[in-house]
Amino acid sequence: MQLSTKHLLGIKELSPEDISTILTTATQFKEVLQRPIKKVPSLRDVTIVNLFYENSTRTRISFELAEKRLSADTINFTASGSSVSKGETLLDTVNNILSMKVDMVVMRHSASGAPHFLAQHLPNTAIVNAGDGINEHPTQALLDAFSIQEKTGSLQGKKVLLVGDIMHSRVALSNIYLLKKMGAEVKVAGPPTLIPKYIEKALGVGVEYNLKRALQWCDVANVLRIQLERQNQVLFSSLREYNLAYGVTKKLLDEVNKEIVIMHPGPINRGVEIDSDVANGKDSIILQQVENGVAVRMAVLYLLAGRNN
Amino acid sequence: MLKQVLLTTSQLNATLNRLAHQLIENYDSLQDVVFIGIQPRGIKVSELIIDNIRQIVPSQKVEYGILDITFYRDDVREEFHKASNTEIPFSVEDKIVVLIDDVLYTGRTIRAALDALQDFGRPKKVELCVLIDRRFSRQLPIQADYIGKSIDSSTEQKVKVEWVPKEVVMY
Known part of the structure; x- marks a missing residue:
């Protein structure tokens, strides 16, 4: 079954059926990760930006690996060393990145609700919450x-x-x-x-x-x-x-x-x-x-990418 | 459109049995041959062919796996496809792989299956066995090596293998 949502902002917005779909799809991707060639061409035509406004090791690497295993193109953005320190707003930063033809945004932010804010302003871009403040992960x-x-x-x-x-x-x-x-x-x-x-x-x-x-x-x-x-x-x-x-x-x-x-x-x-x-x-x-994280994130990205058209 | 029976239960049984015989006829020893059914609809057909082969040559070891091609489709983003299990519990490296599906139509599923197969290794040779070949409707240069029945159909028609009752229908 198709997901009922275009973004993954939180578990709060998902139905039990959505959760089952993601977990079942993750089982199939876990099998893919055991193959000699651990990569499928599903998201060949998708570009994903990983926006990390907060530190992360596991989540960032896991998302990046998941994206690469799906053959998506990826860009990594970390707040330190970017124009965020010059005072650019979140929406400006994201709009600038999207104008370079990016299809999906994976974002971690220290402010609770930051991905919800983005989803409101960018209804046509799939937003994946990689952790927002003290709200959801x-x-x-x-x-x-x-x-x-x-x-x-x-x-x-x-x-x-x-x-x-x-x-x-x-x-x-x-x-x-x-x-x-x-x-x-x-x-x-x-x-x-x-x-x-x-x-x-x-x-x-x-x-x-x-x-x-x-x-x-x-x-x-x-x-x-x-x-x-x-x-x-x-x-x-x-x-x-x-x-x-x-x-x-x-x-x-x-x-x-x-x-x-x-x-x-x-x-x-x-x-x-x-x-x-x-x-x-x-x-x-x-x-x-940690191992399962890659398969689960592949499932989320795959299902949301399919949902977008 | 009116439902038309292409293969009755007894014809279907005979056809599956013939395909099994053809495969054995071609490969005297199955030592280097592996069979892979394509998810979801090629599974039942392939299982029945494998059952037939096992009955005909009970002394031989028959390697059988199933392959899901969802992640290799060329229309992933156009419509939703549910992924199914893949189980290939053997190496395909240097083997003769016989892919088995129910209906060969546009050829796109087989194209995806060939891509998927590559990720498991480099087979010596890949062959295709289908129960029904819808002639003149291919969108890619793909053809089957073993065919249960060839039929002529238009794009508006649907061809389906039904299991209750066990028959092949077109409507």
Whole structure:
């Protein structure tokens, strides 16, 4: 089935059917990535610009690889070293790039809603959100869902725990929207200062302030990064104290004594939200998440490119 | 337009059986031959031909895979096509590959399949086996090596292999 949307702004705008279509298409692309020649000619006639107004390693490389595996032409733009520092506005920058005949925009921006703003002004260009402020990171949620599905068979009825900085995490919000739409149960765990007050009512997720009890409940634990760059006030006393109360450690998992799939969207603060022996342990699928990211992004770009005409 | 039966169930069975015999006749040993059905509609046809081959020469190993060509189409951006699975659990390098599809019409699917096949390796030779050949309607210089039945049809007509009941119809 065709996607119901022209842009991928967030999971919020997608229907469960859209999500299934993307995940199924990603399965086909994962097979493509196992071939001797890992490239298909589907988007030969498409030019994509990667606009990164915020730092990124995984997402940028993953999008770029996905685009190249689809045979699209790509341009990379990073805010530092561009005319953004001379005061050019976002819309001016994008319009200038589009006048050079670019078909799709993949954008990361520190302002929540920046891709929505672009989509409003550029209805004929497909916009893909690669993370906007503290709002959404849809492709990350899709690749997380794909990885859970791959590891455990399905999302329906799965108990997924999101641990850590829920307040500042776009990964958390996208994951919550997606998991709820696909019939999984979601709980969040973390210090009260990092969990929005009305999240239970607003998004229909459970809240647990005790990490051990939360781990006893879940099948999958997605450990989020402490986003020091987005915090402008002190929300916990020290990283060491955070690790003692909310760090996912080997010792804690041994006490819980249950098979839990461990995930992390990266980059990892080792020894803060997760310990090295857990991140590298046998139940961790952190690197599979990265691998699946390319296939999932190929699926998104392929489906949106087809949607455009 | 009135529905016209091109092959009845018994004719279809006989044709699939004949195609299987022709393939074996041509290749005494299947050691270097692999069969690939094209998604989505070539799968059922190819499975039945492979079943026939396995019954005729039970001692021989028959390599069979399926190929989806969606990502290689030349009209990706014009209309939506759902991708299906590809499973080629063997190497095509230096093999004789027999592509199997249900209906050969414009030739564009086979063009895409040849491109897709390249990404799995370099076959020694590629052949094409189709159940129905719609003559004089090709848009590319492609022809089949094994043909179940050749028919004349106009572009307004549709040719379909139906499985319930098992027959080939044109309408």
